[in-house]
Amino acid sequence: MRPSAQFLNPSEAAKRLSVSTKALRLYEQRGLIVPIRTAAGWRAYGPVEMASAEEIVALRDLGLSLTQVGRVLKGDPECLGPALTAHQTMLEGHVRQLTKIIDKVRIVRTDLAAGRTPPVEELARLIRRTDVSVAFRPPRLGYPSRLLIRRFRFMRYRRGRHI
Secondary structure (H helix, E strand, C coil), rough: HHHHHEECCCHHHHHHCCCCCHEEEEHHHHCCCCEEECCCCCCEEEEHHHHHHHHHHHHHHHCCCCCHHHHCCCCCHHHHHHHHHHHHHHHHHHHHHHHHHHHHHHHHHHHHCCCCCHHHHHHHHHHCCCCCEEEECCHHHHHHHHHHHEEECCCCCCCCCCC
16 A cells, blocks of 8 residues: 555545545635645645544534634634534434334334234325435535425335436
8 A cells, every 4th residue: 555545636535525526625724734845836635634533524514603603613612512402302303203203113013913003194194204304414515504395205126228
């Protein structure tokens, strides 16, 4: 293994972090990360830089601005409280929703064991309620907010020709 193999160019680093190369450049401009420079002046990201970039991306995923990320990285956790509260509230909502669905599945299974077949409509409703919602920050720089996709359905494998 070549020693340079542990270093990634901006494109490879961005791909691993699920951000754009412009975002990495912005992190550098804001002083949040300092990539290594090659002899030719190209940016390179080693394990230390990648670990720092992963922390930045995680804090951004919590909803912190780059200014707030900078403060947290400098040891000022003041802005973490509201972000973690919002994150916890969202997670607790998901847990409540999943708990209700699990309880309903348990009831249907008990009914099946007792020989009672639930109506197909009830089963369909139960399956629809297990749809997943996904929220994420698009990798494009300057996108103002998170993107929320509701009723995200798991893909099913299909055979043959489909249009």
